[in-house]
Amino acid sequence: MKLHGQYLRLHSRFGLTGEAEVTMDELAAVLDCTRRNAMNIVQSMTERGWIDWQARRGRGLRSTLTFLAPPEDIAAQAMLHTMNQRDIGRALDQISAHSDATALQDRLQGWLLSYFGHHSETQTGKRIDTLRLPLREQIQTVDPLSINLLAESFVASHVFDGLVRRAPEGGSILPNLAHAWETDAERKRWTFYLRKEVLFHNGKVMTADDVVYSLQRLAGTSRRMLYSSIIKTVESVNSPYPHTVVVVLKEPNELFLPFLCTTRAAVVPRDLEQLGERFGTAPVGTGPFKLTALNGRRCVLEAFTHYFQGRAHIDRVEIFHVPWNLPDETDDKAEQASPFHVVHNPQDGTDGDWSQINSPASVRKFMTCNTHRPGALADPQVRAGLFACLEGIEPDKSPAADIPDKTIRMATIDSYRHDAELAAERLRRCGYLISVTAVSAEEFKGPIRMEADLIIFSLLRDRDEQLRLFDLYRTIASHIDPHIRLDMELLLTHIAKQPDPVLREEAFRKIERQLIAEHQLHILYEKPVQTAYLPSVRGVTFNAQGWIDLRHLWFPPQ
Known part of the structure; x- marks a missing residue:
């Protein structure tokens, strides 16, 4: 298939008019090979009927190169070969190589997409469904401690299990690796009773020690991660009896049991340290x-x-x-x-x-203001005018009066860059000076967020929405006005102790209404998954x- 790529390279360089006057040395330079090899390549393409080569003898003399084969056909042949060899990486490289040719790229994408979906084959008399x-999204790791992307969580949810799980309908909490559980009157001591003879993928039996290790690993990490404020309420984890695990919390937290349903709280083998960093790409779970x-x-x-x-x-x-x-x-x-x-x-x-x-899920995108950072956005009226522009309302006066010669810095993660650029363009049309910075999810956990004036977040509104809101509002509290922060933290403390999910939901709505009223939060849009x-x-x-x-x-x- 190397010859196909060489033809496409020559066509990209000389095939604009279908015919070109070139020297063999020029062909060798484009093909990155010797003059002798270039002559062999030209001969091979001529024998296949891809080109016509009218040579003029003598070094430096220009010969006539005529392209006979449509590049789409050559690229399609190469694509078919790579698909048959299941070399999707090379197929994608071929598409990328023709990113400047929209029609060709669209055709190659169509060829590649035919590879996806359901396929059946028979192996040693058995039907194999693939x-x-x-x-x-590119999956980098499926280690529950390290996942950042929804795609990574999706894969991890099929590789690992947690102690409990959400019901597909209604969202109630059901047994999983634990067949039963109970809590004391203070709701600080949680006891889980494990299933027997559950196997890891390597054939080892899962034990209470694996569960203890998994929860201690989460509680002891220094990584910034989703739901960290909940796992940090764990005071101790131990196994007083075989198939029994006891978790003691520092204080009651009604979101602890829902947290155990998430992929973040999945059970991993206690000996994973032997694999080191390879565990993220070569994991062992019970899923x-x-x-x-x-x-x-x-x-x-x-x-x-x-x-x-x-x-x-x-x-x-x-x-x-x-x-x-x-x-x-x-x-x-x-x-x-x-x-x-x-x-x-x-x-x-x-x-x-x-x-x-x-x-049943939806995605909400919204913008918050970092009023912890000194500047004009500390004024609620300035924030109100800025958010009005996002709604398409023209300002009564130029923003320069409130933010003279000041560029507003907007930050988000790479996946939300498109939303950030759309919002920035609306604000620019109103006269604001906006710069946009988009970084990886891991970088976004660092100081870059606190150095921005506007921050774009996303909320997946699924059955874990209350968990996500609790974590989100903890994050937002770090960059808003002190008086709002105090009210929010009091409500979050109340939410953590509230056993009724309906009352928790109302408290979350109260936080949202206050943030919107104070022009600290603006919802950009919400769309169903x-x-x-x-x-x-x-x-x-x-x-x-x-x-x-x-x-x-x-x-x-x-």
């Missing part, structure tokens, strides 16, 4: 799928036969990092779309054959985060 999914491969572009999950809740129906899931939008997506939809909810399988026929199932289009698929259910639960998927014979 589901291939494209993912825009329905074991991870057998993870590199920059490809993640492979295989059904774990001995899963304690029953083997998954599908045998294999291959997830690929595809860093461009899926078909029929526009820029304003790109961020809220969930690529692992899309199974592209054009062989299933027309649109009428596709089922559509709505996820993308509908899942799944042709010929059965057993579609969503987990607590509104993601498809791969364990229950199955495909009838075609």
Whole structure:
């Protein structure tokens, strides 16, 4: 397939008019090879009918190069080969190499997308069902301690289990690795009773020591991470009896049990330190799928036969990092779309054959002001005018009167850059000077957030919404006016001790109303998580985060 790439390189350089006057030395320079090798390449392309070469003898004399084969056909041939070899990395490189040719790139993307979806094959007399999914986010790790992205959490939720889990409908808390639990009258001492003979993917039996280690590992980490304020309330974890784990909290926290439903609180083996940093890419869990491969572009999950809740129906899931939008997506939809909810399988026929199932989750994007940082945004009226501009209301006077020669710094993470640029453009049209900085999720946890004037956040409104709000408002409290911060912290303390989720929800709404009234928070938009289009698929259910639960998927014979 090297010759295909060489043809496309020559066509990109000399094929604008279909014919070019060139020297062999110029061809060698473009192909990055010797003159002799360039002559052999030209001969091979001529024999295949890709080009016509009218040579003029003598070094430095210009010969006539005519391109006969459409570059789309050559690229498609190379794409087919790489797809047949399951070398998606090379296929993506080929697409990237033609990013300046929109029509060609669109065609190559179409070829590649035909690779995804459900595929069946027979191996040693057994039918093997494989589901291939494209993912825009690149999975770096699935270690529950280190995950930052929704894609990483999605994979980790199928590799690991927690003590308890959310019900698919209604959001009630159900047994998982713990078959039962209880708490004392003060609601500070939680006792969990573990299932027996649950296996890790390496064949070892999960014990209470693994659970103790997992929770102590979380409580003892210095990493900034989601829900850290909840895990820091753990005072001690121990196992007084086999199959029993006792967790003692420093103070009552009604969000502790919901926290144990999250992937962050998943149980890992106590001997994972032997793997070191490799655990993030070669993990061992108890979940329905074991991870057998993870590199920059490809993640492979295989059904774990001995899963304690029953083997998954599908045998294999291959997830690929595809860093461009899926078909029929526009820029304003790109961020809220969930690529692992899309199974592209054009062989299933027309649109009428596709089922559509709505996820119960939605995504809210909003902006907050960092009034901890000195500047004009400390004035509520200035904040009100700025937020009015985001609503399309023209200011009565130029913002320069309130913010003279001052650039407002806006910060967010890379995934939300598009939203930040849209908001910045609206503000610029109103006369504001805006700079936008987007960094990785890990960098965003550092000082860059506190150095910005405006901060763009996202909230996934799923069954863990109260957990996310608690963590979010803790974060926002660090950069708002002191008097609002005090009210917020008192309400958050009340929420942590409130056993009734309905009353907790009302307290969260009260915080939101106050932040909006004080012009500390502005909601940019809220959109439902993308509908899942799944042709010929059965057993579609969503987990607590509104993601498809791969364990229950199955495909009838075609």
